[in-house]
Amino acid sequence: MKNTKLTNYLMILGWVMLALVLSAPVATAAEKPVVIGLQGPITGPWAYEGQMAKQSCEIAAELINQKGGILGGRMIELRVVDDAGEPKTGALAATKLVGQKDVVAVVSTYGSSVCEPASNIYERYKKVNIGYGVTAVRLTQRDFKYFFRTCGRDDSQGKFFADDVPKRFNAKRIAVMHDNTAFGKGLAEDTKRGLEPLIAAGTAEIVYFDAITPGEKDFRVILTKLRETQPDVWYFTGYYAEAALLISQAREIGIKCPFVGGNAAINDEFVKIAGLDIAKGCYMTNEPLPGDLPYAEAKEFLKAYKEKFGEIPSSPWPIYAADALNIIADAVDKTGSTKSDVLAEFLRNKADGVPGITGPIGFTAQGDREGVPFYLYMVDDQGKIVVAE
Amino acid sequence: MQVKKIAGFDRIFYFRKKTFLGLLILFGAYPFLVSNYYIDIGFFFGIYALLGLSLNIVLGEVGLFDLGHAGFYAIGAYTTAILNTKCGIPIFILLPVSALAAALFAYMVCSPIIHLRGDYLCIVTIGMGEIVRLALINNPLDLTGGPNGVFGIDFPSVGNIFVIDSSIEYYFLIWVAVALSIYGLSRLQQSRIGRAWNCIREDEVAAKANGIDVRYYKLLAFVLGAALAGVAGNIYASKLMCVSPESFTFWESCLMFCIVLIGGMGSIPGVLIGAAAISLFPEIFRPFAMYRMLVFGGAMILMMVFRPGGIWPRKRGISGK
Incomplete structure (x- = not known):
């Protein structure tokens, strides 16, 4: 009685192992591709x-x-x-x-x-x-x-934000929000570093620097805190799912300042989730999009x-x-x-100046790409993401 | 039915020495038959087996709901990562250190909450696991590297002579650790401590009435479970050579919980099967691409419907019948 059960278990185990062994990739000797x-x-x-x-x-x-x-x-x-x-x-x-x-x-x-x-x-x-x-x-x-x-790299984007955005919006009070992921926090900190000369010169001020928890659905508490700091421009360095919820809820509670997302914050999904009414007029710092x-x-x-x-x-x-x-x-x-x-x-x-889709490709001694351009984009009235004028 | 007098491994696996030897040979020969990728899957199977065993002490043996076990795992991994990269201490020396650090953390954190029952304890442990993860993200004292984690961890080695740096060696490292743990835990199950744990699980009041120090034994389970998770963390950190908070999410705690539940509470072979299910299924289902987790979830539900007690539930040896 016990033994038959036992044999069954062993059989199953044996088959699983056999399946594993058989499914291991067999090296092909094909030279061609x-x-x-x-x-x-x-x-x-x-x-x-x-x-x-x-x-x-x-x-x-x-x-x-x-x-x-x-x-x-x-x-x-x-x-x-x-x-x-x-x-x-x-x-x-x-x-x-x-x-x-x-x-x-x-x-x-x-x-x-x-x-x-x-x-x-x-x-x-x-x-x-x-x-x-x-x-x-x-x-x-x-x-x-x-x-x-x-x-x-993250710091190339942060630096671009600091160079371009405060001047463009004539913004003095800057809010930076990230999502505590490696990417989001890194970008936020590089932005802070990029803004340091402006802060030292007294032409800009970081009034808000904090993180949200990715995966959450209700950000109203955090946004109320943000509203109190009265930012002139608001930079969010996280991903699109949170960005879309953030901007919808922010507009709901009356945060009117321009919203600038990092390069993972805004895409077609963002427009879909946030809805066109809210998404239009949102900005993002980005490498040039394919179509541009x-x-x-x-x-x-x-x-x-x-x-x-x-x-x-x-x-x-x-x-x-x-x-x-x-x-x-x-x-x-x-x-x-x-x-x-x-x-x-x-x-x-x-490899230097090899023509590629994103322009000439070459690498630095560390392996970084040489010269990556950044643009400021915005969502237009049709929900398309276009280069901001 | 005749109750045979059997001890040690035989009792745990409910089969005879021959079949046990067969299993041993299978596990030993496996890495020599397959590619590195499958060896690494075997390695992660081992990691989950160790984690499952560690949670099995708390959840399976004593019946304490612990959904923050990834916290202990993280403490072990980060202890290894930080002490190795900042102070250059070899990984093998850090193995007991990580276990101790996780155990100490468990002792400190669980002492005040150990009297909580069922769901309440569960909620607190969820909070504890999340606090550990968030603390790691916030980079306390510039130690944990924030969301980026700690990187550049060494291989485990004894001097320059014996260095563990290939997939096969890691595979054996983790499975030796698992085998030793199974041996220790199986002895523990037979002991006074194991019986006390099970007694508490079945009826806490009765256990107290029988003179079992409930608080002590519960805390012991947490400390031992955390120590074992710390060991898993140590090996995991040295294998990946970097640790980041993303590896110790609530989801990871859930997976460990699933391992114990799928296999059968308190059953060591059950834990192995549960760990196999958790670590192998997602890989096997990879061709389903987008539907992978759906299929995985469906398989889990089916399993729980048809075998609610787990695949290999623990059969308590009948003593004195």
Whole structure:
């Protein structure tokens, strides 16, 4: 009696183990395509960004393949792994990719705290990895050999806010609100640092500097506190879900000052959640959105993207993922090698002004992108996000 | 039914030495058969097994609702991270230190709340877990690095000779830790302490009437559970080489709670099965992409409907029948 039960349990266990063993990827000996990995949040809270990054990389690879591929006719194959936007799963995803010997280099990932453990693993297993939505400053201050990023850093955006916004709105009393995530708090602190010269000169003042708790639905208590400080302009450095709720509730309790969001605060979803009436006239600091890029590569890319998916990406990050793929393909093509050391060396020292979708791509000695432009955007009367005049 | 006189592991797993040996060989051989990715899944399975075992002491053995267990886990991980990066103390020395730090924290925090019952204790522990996480985010004394966390943690090593730095070595590190914990906990289950714990779980008043120091034993459960979670934190920190508050959210506490409930309260093999469910299912369901968590949640509900007592409920040995 007991034994039959026992055997059943063991059978199940055996089958599970067998399934695991069988589903382990079998290394293919195929030489043909050049495989480039993409690690991104395909599921989880930032799935919206991850899906678009995947689509962008697909398009970028297709465009290269249509022109005959690289290295005299080898196609590019994209291999996507999901990191669900979590540090732990990010580490797993990275391990998955470094275990696949045919992956030449990796586009990885969205979110700084996910990137951190993942890039440790890539560094350890000597795989070139290029971040596309990772803006924490310290990521490129670790003297890593194989880590690069095609996007800007938090402090470039904070500095832009300090240089542009107070002047534009003639604002003296500035409120800065963040959401305590690595990204939000980092950006808020860089903004504070950027504003220091103005504060010292007495032309600006930070009247509010505090955090909200992401995931909450009712921010009225915090907003009442904000209202009391009577800010001239209000900068929120968190993500769009909270931004939309914040602005709706703020207008409800009578905060009328201009709302400026960080580069993750405003996108089409923001307009949808907040509603057009409230969303219009909201500003954000941002890298140029895909549609506003003046480059020929951008026009070609967006045309292909629109043909396949019906609309162009609504946030800037996926484009950086596509550019990361482009620069990897370019490096492989120009060096004629798929060795990580050769590629890293090339990207660091020789890749300069390579035409990309987001403009010429080149890297600093630390692996940061050289020269990332910032614009101030606003939501217009139709709910479109346009460059502010 | 004949009650066999069995002790130690046999009693815990309800099967004979041969099958136990088979399991041991399976776990030992597994990392040599699969790629690093699957070894790492095995590693995180181990982490969750250890966390499940630690919460099982509090929730399973004594029946105290603790939904803030990620707090202890975080204390262990951050103790390791901070002392290693700031003072350069080796990870292995920090293993007991992390356990002690988490245990001490549990002792201090739980002493005043230990008399609370059921839901009330649950609420306080939720608060405690959140306070730990928020404190880490606010970067007290510039130690925790705020939302960015602490990074640059070493590999566990003894001098330069024995360094744990590959997936396989981490896999064995965590499973040796799990095996030792299982051995210790199974002994504990048989002991006076284990019986006292179960007695408190079944009927606190009766336990008191029988002369069991309820307060002492409850606190002991919290302290031991926290210490074990601290050990898990230490290994987790050295594996990821960085810790950030995002890894110790309320969701993490919920997962541990699920592990114990899915497996069966107070059952050690149940905890292993629960941990397997929690850590393997999300990976197995990854192809479902957006519907992953939906499928995961559905599977959990089905499981609880058809096996409300957990997959492998604890069978108390019948003594003196």
